[in-house]
Amino acid sequence: MSLTQVSNVKMFDGKQQQFTHQSSSTNCVMQFAIYLPPEANETNKVPVLYWLSGLTCTDENFVQKAGAQRIAAELGMAIVCPDTSPRGENVANDAGYDLGQGAGFYVNSTQAPWADHYQMYDYVVSELPDLIEANFPVSNQRAISGHSMGGHGALTIALRNTSRYSSVSAFSPIVNPIDCPWGQKALTAYLGENVETWREYDACELIKQSSPQLPMLIEQGLTDNFLAGQLKPENLIAQAKAANYPITINQHNGYDHSYFFIASFIEEHIRFHAKHFS
Amino acid sequence: MSLTQVSNVKMFDGKQQQFTHQSSSTNCVMQFAIYLPPEANETNKVPVLYWLSGLTCTDENFVQKAGAQRIAAELGMAIVCPDTSPRGENVANDAGYDLGQGAGFYVNSTQAPWADHYQMYDYVVSELPDLIEANFPVSNQRAISGHSMGGHGALTIALRNTSRYSSVSAFSPIVNPIDCPWGQKALTAYLGENVETWREYDACELIKQSSPQLPMLIEQGLTDNFLAGQLKPENLIAQAKAANYPITINQHNGYDHSYFFIASFIEEHIRFHAKHFS
Numbered sequence A, B: 001m002s003l004t005q006v007s008n009v010k011m012f013d014g015k016q017q018q019f020t021h022q023s024s025s026t027n028c029v030m031q032f033a034i035y036l037p038p039e040a041n042e043t044n045k046v047p048v049l050y051w052l053s054g055l056t057c058t059d060e061n062f063v064q065k066a067g068a069q070r071i072a073a074e075l076g077m078a079i080v081c082p083d084t085s086p087r088g089e090n091v092a093n094d095a096g097y098d099l100g101q102g103a104g105f106y107v108n109s110t111q112a113p114w115a116d117h118y119q120m121y122d123y124v125v126s127e128l129p130d131l132i133e134a135n136f137p138v139s140n141q142r143a144i145s146g147h148s149m150g151g152h153g154a155l156t157i158a159l160r161n162t163s164r165y166s167s168v169s170a171f172s173p174i175v176n177p178i179d180c181p182w183g184q185k186a187l188t189a190y191l192g193e194n195v196e197t198w199r200e201y202d203a204c205e206l207i208k209q210s211s212p213q214l215p216m217l218i219e220q221g222l223t224d225n226f227l228a229g230q231l232k233p234e235n236l237i238a239q240a241k242a243a244n245y246p247i248t249i250n251q252h253n254g255y256d257h258s259y260f261f262i263a264s265f266i267e268e269h270i271r272f273h274a275k276h277f278s
Helices: A061-065 A069-077 A120-135 A149-160 A181-191 A196-202 A227-231 A233-243 A259-276 B061-065 B069-075 B120-135 B151-160 B181-191 B197-203 B229-233 B234-244 B259-275
Strands: A004-012 A014-023 A030-035 A046-052 A078-082 A138-146 A168-171 A215-219 A246-252 B005-013 B012-025 B030-038 B048-051 B076-082 B138-146 B168-171 B216-221 B248-252
Touching: A004 B229, A004 B259, A014 A069, A014 A120, A030 A061, A030 A120, A046 A120, A046 A149, A046 A259, A061 A078, A061 A259, A061 B061, A069 A078, A069 A259, A069 B259, A120 A138, A120 A149, A138 A259, A149 A168, A149 A196, A149 A215, A168 A259, A181 A196, A181 A227, A215 A227, A215 A233, A215 A259, A227 B030, A233 A246, A246 A259, A259 B005, A259 B069, B012 B069, B012 B120, B012 B197, B030 B061, B030 B120, B048 B151, B048 B259, B061 B076, B061 B259, B069 B076, B069 B259, B076 B120, B120 B138, B120 B151, B138 B151, B138 B259, B151 B168, B151 B197, B151 B216, B168 B259, B181 B197, B181 B229, B216 B229, B216 B234, B216 B259, B234 B248, B248 B259
Parallel strands: A046 A078, A046 A138, A138 A168, A168 A215, A215 A246, B048 B076, B048 B138, B138 B168, B168 B216, B216 B248
Antiparallel strands: A004 A014, A014 A030, A030 A078, B005 B012, B012 B030, B030 B076
């Protein structure tokens, strides 16, 4: 697999870079961003935090707005940000912002016209880490986090792949897509009408039986416009309690769904993941 | 003068807000952003850092990308970001990115068709601080900083108004607009052909006789694409030396002209300004 460098900028004494590559999972060209801290080199491989962004985002939003590189540089951690879907003229799309390009929901689609390219679960779980670990001075220690749709991606991917990650976190995640309009629309399109097939992409379902229990940290603003209609953190709190799965959910008065919220609390999440790398 | 609130988001326990107002200087509606740290209130008025952005920017770039609010919250400082020019259908414009809307150069224009609205010097020096100090819980302690064209704005405004600011800083500033293509194009348009009228908007000229000498800090990346052709920090170093004006210019290998560079070093600038507030 060959990588094409799109950008390379110095930041906090490390490197903020973007690359494209032909993806075997999504059958199209994918772009990702990587931050390499100053201490990363072939004799000092660093762990990697994977960040999954939300609806309408690309690999750039977190890189430009969250302010995470400062702490990653201090702690010696790489951060990899994939795109939120396959893209391109030949990739199926939808007029809505919440389906199609920019809205892959981190699932493997089984339905036409989506299945040809919308295999974001495999891309994030396997192909991208393989690529990163073969081409950059990083170890195979991984953590995963994300925002909104990407919080859903991080939680579901971690709960299904507990041996691949040492910790998981999320900001404002969609925790129960089976039970919210965003999730119902996307999962119907990508997976079909049979709700049984949706369960493997729903954190509230997966937390019932995930083992071992990974350290999990969730941040939620209480002035988030999507809180009651789409996010429903109380559903995850209830399922975690029933399953005796210890999770930390910090709920914050006055904060909304934006990157200003993420920027305000990203430092705690970076430090949380660093603490759980061995 | 009445303010219309455009946005209000919680960030680092403070408020990141945007407002519009009818400007008497620029004779059009202007938008600005303000960050108010958590400790700001009517009985605890905080000092203000004014940030002037560069070509093509609005009031939003610094707010979204620099990561300054974290440190402003810690130190108890407001940050005000004006737009980079007058705007609107009735405001003169140019097809280039380096003249007209988004490129006001922080001067008072004397030439048609610009003079009707392009009075950014008066707006930034007088009207905007008056508005801020009348409407927000801030003191009349001020510092000023900026990037590229905004670094030019910060340096020239501070050098001409030493009693209004306690310190000045800049990232990648245009220090000698008389002697670079960006400056020559803009100053010819806004001020006319007589170079004598340009001198009051040129930091290399103003530093020769500015008094008292304000604390001045400049950050410059050495992989900046505009370094040799437009920015020419060596010109300011030479004039400052000739004038016995002590300035600190930190030049950094590998850094470019982008907000990734600003984000990497903004903390030092915020702390520098905080130290010089009485």
